[in-house]
Amino acid sequence: MDTYELVIxxxxxxxxxxxxxxxxxxxxxxxxxxxxxxVPPYDRPPLSKEKLRAPAPPEPHRSTRRRTSRCASAPP
Incomplete structure (x- = not known):
């Protein structure tokens, strides 16, 4: 029987x-x-809870350029 000083x-x-x-x-x-x-123990990076969370939605982009839209009516 084996004897161990420390068991983790x-x-x-x-x-x-x-x-x-x-x-x-x-x-x-x-x-x-x-x-x-x-498998035997191996060196691996710790898992961060941040990696498990869904990515944050992108920030809305506000253009400094003024947008104009033109509508043309369809011919009758």
Missing amino acids: IGSGPGGVGAANAYIAAGGPTPVLLLTGEH
Whole structure:
């Protein structure tokens, strides 16, 4: 049976960062990361909630040029 000094649940950026900081601070190894993913932990950027939101609608453009419209009636 393996023994671990530290068990971290989650292998996202926070979990990997916590394991790296623990080891860098001199914490004894081995460290175990528990994850529900089917691939080993890898370095990935954190997901921002801003990326999940729909883009803001474009600002209305106000032209400084005066617009004129002309209508011509159709011949009878």
